[in-house]
Amino acid sequence: MSLPSIDAVVTPRTTLREVCVDDLPDLMEVNGDPEVTHFLPYTTWTSLTDAAAWLDRMQKLVATGVARQLVIVRNADNKVIGTALLFKFDEGSNRLELGYALGRACSKQGYASEAIGALLAQVFNGLHIRRVEAQVNPANLASNALLRSLGFTQEGYLRERWVAKGVTYGVNLYGLLAAEWQAKVTLSNAP
Numbered sequence: 001m002s003l004p005s006i007d008a009v010v011t012p013r014t015t016l017r018e019v020c021v022d023d024l025p026d027l028m029e030v031n032g033d034p035e036v037t038h039f040l041p042y043t044t045w046t047s048l049t050d051a052a053a054w055l056d057r058m059q060k061l062v063a064t065g066v067a068r069q070l071v072i073v074r075n076a077d078n079k080v081i082g083t084a085l086l087f088k089f090d091e092g093s094n095r096l097e098l099g100y101a102l103g104r105a106c107s108k109q110g111y112a113s114e115a116i117g118a119l120l121a122q123v124f125n126g127l128h129i130r131r132v133e134a135q136v137n138p139a140n141l142a143s144n145a146l147l148r149s150l151g152f153t154q155e156g157y158l159r160e161r162w163v164a165k166g167v168t169y170g171v172n173l174y175g176l177l178a179a180e181w182q183a184k185v186t187l188s189n190a191p
Contacts, residue, residue, distance in 0.1 A: 002065030003089035003096065009122050014115040015073045016084055019058060023071050024051040026080035030103040039140040040101060041164040061087065072102065072115045081106045084119055095131035096123070100143075112146055120150060121185070124178045131178070135161065135171040144172060151184040152176045 009016040019027075028051050030036055037044040045051055058069040067087035071080045082102035089096040098120075102112045123129045134152065136143045148154070152174040159170045 001091050003068055003086065004127060006068050006070065006086075006122060006127075009070075009115075009118045010075075011114045011118045013075055014081075014111060014118070015075055016070045016115055016119050017073065019055065019069045019071045019083070021052075021055060023080045024048060024055060027051055027054075027071070027083065029105075030080070030082060030101060033104055035104055036101055039137050039143065041162065043165065058085075065089070070119070072100075072111065074106070074111070081111060082115070084116060086119075086123065093131070094129055095133065096129055098132050098134045107142065113149060116146065117150055120176070120181060124181045129178065132176045134174045136174065137169055138172050147174045147176075150176070151180055153180075 005018065006016070025048070028045055028048060031040075031042075031045040031051070031054070034044045042054065043050075045054070058067075061067045062069055066089040067085065070084045070086070072082035072084060073079065074081045083100060085099040086096050087099065098116070100112065100116055120132065123132060132152075134147055135158070136147065138144065138157070144154075153176070154172050155175045156173045157170055158173055160168050161171045162169055
C-alpha cells in the first residue's frame, strides 16, 4: 500500500498541502537562499530550471508510493514559505521520515512549530502512523530545537552518515512514537 495522499492541514496561520508547479516561484525564494539550503542535501537553486528539476524529482518520489511532498503556505497572503516532506514510508513497520525547510524571512516566528506540529497530528491521528523519524545535522541548532520541542527524542548519532555538497557529516537521529505524541497532546490540553 502507498502512503495515502494528505488533505490540506490548516492551522491558524498556515496551510500544508501537496506541492504544485505554481508554487515554484515562492519556493525559489526559500531554496534560492544559501542560508536555508546550507543543511539541505541539494544545492541552492539559481533558477526556475533548478526548481522544475526538484519538482520532477519530488513527483517521481511521490509516484513510488513512499513519499508526500507538501508546501507550507502562510494563510495571511497565500505565500508558500516552506516545505515538508514525508518519505521512506515503510508500511510493514508503519513508520516514515520527516524533512522540512522554512524560508529565512519566516524563521523564529513559530511557523515551523505550528505547521509541523499540525502535520504530525495528521500523520499520527489521520494516517495512523506508529513512528516518525528525522535526521538532523548537529550544527543545525534550530532544527534540533524544533524536533525536541515537538516531543522527538534524540535516539543516537550516526557518524559520517551523509555526503552532500562534497562534505561528509554525521546526523542526530530523532524518533517520535504515536503514543508519545498522544501523551504530549493530552498533557497540553489538561486543565
